[in-house]
Amino acid sequence: MFQGESLTFYTYARVDEGRGNRWAYTGLRNFFFCDEASAREALRELRGDIESDPDDTWAPMQLEKIETVPVSRESVLALLNDGIGAFVKRYEIIETLD
Template sequence: MSQSPSYTFYTYSLVNDHRDDRWAYTGIPGIFFNDAESARRDLLELRRDVESEQGCKWSPMRLEKIETLPVSKECILALLNSDMGAFVKSYEVIDVID
């Protein structure tokens, strides 16, 4: 019997976000990517957009790598009934974009 796969995705978040639960729902949906370079490109584009707006100041953002738990019915239910943290096996900050 084969083991269910787990997956690696990339995302980003504010550096100064000091919540105890990184994956708690904040009302702002997360954006996830298949690879680090796509996430980095999106984040750099976001920084350009913010910096181009008069009166707006960029806040440092973390580029993050997450690995999911092996996909199972129980994990999907936990994700649907809880938050993203119920589905995350490991989490790593791989860069900070100042």
């Protein structure tokens, strides 16, 4: 990996329009994937697990594409000290699964 290179990853999250900071810590772990297909498959599996439990209800989730800030010693330190939000340059919602 070259220093200064931005990276692209994929993730998913619960739709929460009331949350002001997408990357604020919620107590739930984020999962990241190298490609959209892997993220989409993980989200389908999660939905299947939730829907198979009669005591649980599926809530809308969004599939997201993120681009990191350029990788550097400083940006990795920001990631470690301040959380994922300090490492995300931009993100976009690819799809919402209702």
